[in-house]
Amino acid sequence: MLVKIYGSAVFGVEATTITVEVNIDKGIGYHLVGLPDNAVKESSFRIAAALQNNGFKFPGKKIIINMAPADLRKEGSAYDLTFAIGILAASGQIKANNISEYIIMGELSLDGSLKPIKGALPIAIKAKQEGFKHFILPKQNAKEAAIVSELSVFGVDNISEVCNHFNKKYPLEPVIINTRQEFYNNLNQLEFDFADVKGQESIKRCMEVAAAGGHNIILVGPPGAGKTMLAKRLPSILPPMTLHEALETTKIHSVVGKIQNHNGLMTYRPFRSPHHTISDVALVGGGAYPQPGEISLSHNGVLFLDELPEFKRSVLEVMRQPLEDREVTISRARFTVTYPSSFMLVASMNPSPSGYFNDPDSPLTSSPTEIQRYLNKISGPLLDRIDIHIEVTPVPFDKLSAKRKGESSIEIRKRVAKARELQTIRFKEEENIHYNAQMGTRQLAKFCELDTEGLSLLKKAMEKLQLSARAYDRILKVARSIADLEESSQIQPSHVGEAIQYRSLDREGWLG
Secondary structure, three states, X not given: OEEEEEEXXXXXXXEEEEEEEEEEEOOOEEEEEOOEOHHHHOHHHHHHHHHHOOOOOOOOOEEEEEEEOXXXXXXXXXXXXXXXXXXXXXXXXXXXXXXXXXEEOOEEOOOOEEEOOOOHHHHHHHHHHOOOOEEEEEHHHHHHHOOOOOOEEEEEOEHHHHHHHHOOOOOOOOOOOOHHHHHHHOOOOOOOOHHHOOOOHHHHHHHHHHHHHOOOEEEEOOOOOOHHHHHHOHHHHOOOOOHHHHHHHHHHHHHOOOOHHHOOOOOOOOEEOOOOOOOHHHHHEEOOOOEEOHHHHOOOOEEEEOOHHHOOHHHHHOOHHHHHHOEEEEEOOOOEEEEEOOOEEEEEEOOOOOXXXXXXXXXXXXXXXXXXXXXXXXXXXXXXXXXXXXEOOOOOHHHHOOOOOOOOHHHHHHHHHHHHHHHHHHOOOOOOOOOHHHOOHHHHHHHOOEOHHHHHHHHHHHHHOOOOOOHHHXXXXXXXXXXXXXXXXXXXXXXXXXXXXXXXXXXXXXXX
């Protein structure tokens, strides 16, 4: 008997429906075709044990399973449940009257229980688009898939529950989630808060400016000054994600199986902090069967690179194109996948190999040559894509021991959100530009005009501080963000003056 049952494969962040044809006929043998990888091929052993341990029979006949389209590589163990139900239906052990209305996915244990799968959300979205009515998958992934409306999602613990459902003994109950209500209820649940940071008021202000304009930022300071603590709190002052951004972010994390505690929609902006030993592929994505890298997992959030000069030069250089294009494309001989990668880059570094710079009280010192060699590990083109450079100094004892708490992230976020709203209105007619950091030369000329006093101040700063030519555009962008925070339509000289302070690494004595 021939039965058609449906599963799904994920390529990039999109899913493709896979038709699984199960044919049972006279003879012996188990034949699986359709370009499966080793994990898919090994499914026969898991299926046989799971069926026998749950009171079903693994047919002792000739079983042929075809996965179409046959020219697409199928990988992973998520097809176990698809094959098992197909075999049971083809052998007449369960009723298969409306099985064509279902997408069925899940990895089987030998006792018949189900383990979570990757990519549940993209699969559910594709299932709805192609007119499927139901989706059966492991219970751990049910909330994630139930985000998609107009699709009945059934979360199950064991294969016997699926069989009882089709035999109409114990019908499954769909998982129902009010996506919008859950999204808005969790928007203000912050893991970290700027209120916990003692002192560092100037750095908090700098982080607020960076958040307001979406600017990349680098923090330079000795060990223990609070660089990592500040970076971890940056997502808490970014504007809350829109529902569209939340869906985009959840899809990417779903593909790699990184939805925390198997919750539904991600309502917080991601914060990724890879170790400095990371490889090029792990950062930008790729592999024999491409997977999203850290820059895509940071989409709509923050990528934090601690101790920037310790990263391999090649790793840092591959970030240059994604920083500009806000996406990364990975090409293989048979296919090409594109992952979104619109993130804020936050980097930190010590000012010298010893961790201290021009500090007479420090027991560790580095020679000027060592310092220059250390700083030159960061290329000019990469630094050119970082708008704000700020020096972080250690917090004095009286501020560390003070009991008074600083301003909360919620209050700072309100100001940032207002500034972003102004930018949304400003760039509504500009294609692919949403905030100040994305402005090009044409937008700078249009939206960042300076008065005579502002131009004079910028000219003096360029000459006296020996700022590089690349600093000019960055200063204008940052000044525009500072003006937006004050809800000023015109960039004032005070805004230019503050922006100039945020270009430390362009000054003489840093990178030449």
